[in-house]
Amino acid sequence: MQKILSGNQVKSLDQKYIEGEGIHSYQLMERAAMAFCDWFVTMVPEERSVSVYCGTGNNGGDGLAIARILSQRGYSVAVGHIGDPEKGSTDFQHNLRVLPEKLPVSTWKNVTESDVLIDAVFGVGINRPLEGDYLKLIQYLNEKPALKISVDMPSGLPSDGPLEGEVFRADYTVSFQFPKLSLLAPEHAAYAGKLIVRSIGIGRSYFDSFESNRFFFSGENLIRYHKKFLPSSHKGDFGRVVLAGGSYGKMGSIGLSTRAALRTGSGLVFCHIPACGVEIIQGSIPEAMVLPPGGEHEVGDRMDTEGIDAIGIGPGLGKGENAAKLVYQVLSHYAGPTVLDADAINILGDNPAWLNSLHANAVLTPHLKEFERLTGIAGKNHFHRMDLARDFARKYSCTLVLKGAFTLISFPDGQQVFNNSGSLHMATGGSGDVLTGILTSFLGQGYSMKNAVLCGVFHHGHAGELAGSCRGRGTLASDILEKIPDSLLHSGIE
Ligand SMILES: NC(=O)C1=CN([C@@H]2O[C@H](COP(=O)(O)OP(=O)(O)OC[C@H]3O[C@@H](n4cnc5c(N)ncnc54)[C@H](O)[C@@H]3O)[C@@H](O)[C@H]2O)[C@@H](O)CC1
Numbered sequence: 001m002q003k004i005l006s007g008n009q010v011k012s013l014d015q016k017y018i019e020g021e022g023i024h025s026y027q028l029m030e031r032a033a034m035a036f037c038d039w040f041v042t043m044v045p046e047e048r049s050v051s052v053y054c055g056t057g058n059n060g061g062d063g064l065a066i067a068r069i070l071s072q073r074g075y076s077v078a079v080g081h082i083g084d085p086e087k088g089s090t091d092f093q094h095n096l097r098v099l100p101e102k103l104p105v106s107t108w109k110n111v112t113e114s115d116v117l118i119d120a121v122f123g124v125g126i127n128r129p130l131e132g133d134y135l136k137l138i139q140y141l142n143e144k145p146a147l148k149i150s151v152d153m154p155s156g157l158p159s160d161g162p163l164e165g166e167v168f169r170a171d172y173t174v175s176f177q178f179p180k181l182s183l184l185a186p187e188h189a190a191y192a193g194k195l196i197v198r199s200i201g202i203g204r205s206y207f208d209s210f211e212s213n214r215f216f217f218s219g220e221n222l223i224r225y226h227k228k229f230l231p232s233s234h235k236g237d238f239g240r241v242v243l244a245g246g247s248y249g250k251m252g253s254i255g256l257s258t259r260a261a262l263r264t265g266s267g268l269v270f271c272h273i274p275a276c277g278v279e280i281i282q283g284s285i286p287e288a289m290v291l292p293p294g295g296e297h298e299v300g301d302r303m304d305t306e307g308i309d310a311i312g313i314g315p316g317l318g319k320g321e322n323a324a325k326l327v328y329q330v331l332s333h334y335a336g337p338t339v340l341d342a343d344a345i346n347i348l349g350d351n352p353a354w355l356n357s358l359h360a361n362a363v364l365t366p367h368l369k370e371f372e373r374l375t376g377i378a379g380k381n382h383f384h385r386m387d388l389a390r391d392f393a394r395k396y397s398c399t400l401v402l403k404g405a406f407t408l409i410s411f412p413d414g415q416q417v418f419n420n421s422g423s424l425h426m427a428t429g430g431s432g433d434v435l436t437g438i439l440t441s442f443l444g445q446g447y448s449m450k451n452a453v454l455c456g457v458f459h460h461g462h463a464g465e466l467a468g469s470c471r472g473r474g475t476l477a478s479d480i481l482e483k484i485p486d487s488l489l490h491s492g493i494e
């Protein structure tokens, strides 16, 4: 997992690294530029013309180094600057001196149209909204139909807070070493475009002395978080879980959760559903077992939890009287691993006093709207929501999974992890139900809460990527769950 530092910490990190390794700061800049170019050449054919727009700080310095390297690699490159180069940072000036003669630098106004625009105006050093010539430049670039790529950050976007004013609208942002926090906020997605994170070789140990409880997880060393089973393991070892939910007209959700739990490897999956759903579930999922139903169109108001290793409750549940009683019973009488999703979360939102029954074995998986209903607070922006999520998990000693692009996991100890797997094709009905099934399954298999959630959220996103790459826009939640075994196999889990 990669620690996420603030923009201000980045400078000290750099300094520490440079001193620790005995290298010059321009060598680190060269690595950043190289990392950018190594990615760039895989994306952009050599025939495309490129313009690099450089500020005079270190982001601009990166831009100059990128221009030099791309030109050496055969691209036709133009460089435009903004600001006074004489007053540029030391490493900007170094890179200006080493630009080859065939690569003249002119003021940005004199740069001609190109197929690709590289934005190296501001990075983490931005400290106020764009104005004057800077504003004009970014407005001008935003109107161009070219492919737009930002170096480290889209210019104008603050690294750790909400934006004010104009921001470069990138198709891609290549961020160095770790994604800057504001690139993970959904409201900034339209500016950052697709996020690419590239290492510049700063080892973990250099991050240790920096305070941060936020991490970025791209599935590295995933096998470490998975549980090992013996060749002699039997179905009981893989857990007995219950998926509770469904109501008249809403049986599909609980069916998706059930199938997802089976595809994640659960040994025995039971469904607690209303009588109206028994034939639907038994007819469509022969591997699942249905507990004796307690209600006709709504779930029974209680269930036998004896011998159950984990419960997932909420998909398609509805908010009827029985549903609410069942949520209360599960929360107050079952201390085992419990996943609360969808209507179970909405019911908690309607009964805030019940939140005190949450416990260390409980995980809630709201999307943004459900989270708002749960807390009764419409977060001002995503930074506010990040804090609200952290405080909620701490206060109620539970785990909270705030779903969305870069799903945010908050643990009771205050640690927060952004997940990097997933694709836009997962924005489809039922995708969340699949996550509920995956999490319930891992918990039932005896994973710790932390490992179950890290693995569950990652595989959910990865299965979504795999399904999306086959089906594109037509991807269904059931396509996602069918890819869970592939995602597990891909990580070396048999
Ligand atoms: N780990 C690191 O620190 C590394 C940083 N590198 C690059 O360096 C960047 C940071 O460089 P700097 O700290 O020099 O900062 P920037 O290049 O982002 O900004 C330069 C300066 O512009 C001024 N400024 C801020 N907002 C302004 C505004 N709205 N209008 C006019 N001027 C404004 C500030 O004085 C700021 O220091 C990173 O984003 C990255 O691209 C890379 O070279 C690799 C290593």
Ligand SMILES: [K+]
Pocket (backbone or CB within 6 Å): 059, 119, 120, 121, 122, 123, 150, 151, 152, 153, 154, 155
């Ligand atoms: K930039």
